[in-house]
Amino acid sequence: DPFYFGLVGVWLQWLYGVKLIVHFHGDFWENPMWRQERWFNPLLLLVSFFVVRFADGIRVVSHTIESKLLRHGIPRERIAVISTPVDASWLTSYDPQGVARLRERYAGRHVTLFVGRLVAVKNIPFLLRIFNDVRRMVPNALLLVAGDGTEEVHLRKIIHSFELDTHVEFLGLCAREALTRYYQIAEVVVLTSFSEGLPKVLVEAAVCGKPLISTMVSGADELIQDGVNGFLIPQGDGKSFTLKLTLLLRDAALREKMGNASRRIVAERFADTTDQVVEFWRKVSSVSYNKI
Numbered sequence: 413d414p415f416y417f418g419l420v421g422v423w424l425q426w427l428y429g430v431k432l433i434v435h436f437h438g439d440f441w442e443n444p445m446w447r448q449e450r451w452f453n454p455l456l457l458l459v460s461f462f463v464v465r466f467a468d469g470i471r472v473v474s475h476t477i478e479s480k481l482l483r484h485g486i487p488r489e490r491i492a493v494i495s496t497p498v499d500a501s502w503l504t505s506y507d508p509q510g511v512a513r514l515r516e517r518y519a520g521r522h523v524t525l526f527v528g529r530l531v532a533v534k535n536i537p538f539l540l541r542i543f544n545d546v547r548r549m550v551p552n553a554l555l556l557v558a559g560d561g562t563e564e565v566h567l568r569k570i571i572h573s574f575e576l577d578t579h580v581e582f583l584g585l586c587a588r589e590a591l592t593r594y595y596q597i598a599e600v601v602v603l604t605s606f607s608e609g610l611p612k613v614l615v616e617a618a619v620c621g622k623p624l625i626s627t628m629v630s631g632a633d634e635l636i637q638d639g640v641n642g643f644l645i646p647q648g649d650g651k652s653f654t655l656k657l658t659l660l661l662r663d664a665a666l667r668e669k670m671g672n673a674s675r676r677i678v679a680e681r682f683a684d685t686t687d688q689v690v691e692f693w694r695k696v697s698s699v700s701y702n703k704i
Contacts, residue, residue: 436471
């Protein structure tokens with residue numbers, strides 16, 4: 413990363429003359445929400461500006477992050493856009509009997525799935541406000557929340573205040589075997605984050621053939637073709653998010669069409685990128701750049 417390990421990398425570069433390759437797995441630059449997430453993040457941002465100037469190669473996981481580096485004067489030839497390698501094998505080898513039991517458990521419910529840490533950057537209170545409106549139009553709607561984190565107590569208070577207790581269920585931190593079953597029964601997978609790098613949850617959901625709805629964060633537009641396999645929602649636009657989620661929960665044919673498109677898009681764009689990463693390392697090791 414361009415922070416602590418990046419500083420160590422700069423020191424080793426000076427000491428031994430080795431090449432320095434920095435990886436951006438998150439969306440840090442020009443991101444006010446990330447800066448506000450922890451008190452020391454502005455300091456880390458300054459560290460990243462320093463480290464990147466000495467990098468011989470920089471790998472980013474989305475074109476959005478690439479564009480930010482370019483605006484800061486980082487030469488294009490030093491940047492490679494390579495998505496995070498995703499092992500999808502566990503998503504396609506689920507237990508059919510376990511899925512059948514879950515379908516029976518949630519029979520008659522329209523299931524929306526959120527997967528992620530229960531932390532402020534995921535903007536889950538926004539999702540709960542949306543679901544409070546959705547359940548009025550889709551009375552049998554159910555939101556499953558897979559993950560744990562520091563916000564859980566606060567989120568439960570919001571659920572109680574909205575009287576959503578029968579419409580939201582916390583699953584806790586799920587093992588892969590359990591999570592893949594929940595992906596199978598979900599009708600829609602949603603993401604409401606303020607900030608992401610490349611949302612791996614959306615990749616996983618697309619592999620499982622699910623329609624996707626996400627706020628406009630880094631990487632989401634590389635997984636979601638708006639209106640094709642899901643919808644991209646501007647930050648803070650609760651009305652649009654509510655309308656699109658309601659539309660999908662009510663329209664099984666549209667869900668199937670978009671789910672099939674998700675499978676196609678993820679297969680075309682997000683195959684195993686391990687070889688690309690290794691090739692980038694080899695390229696950087698054989699080329700000399702003038703630092704800026």
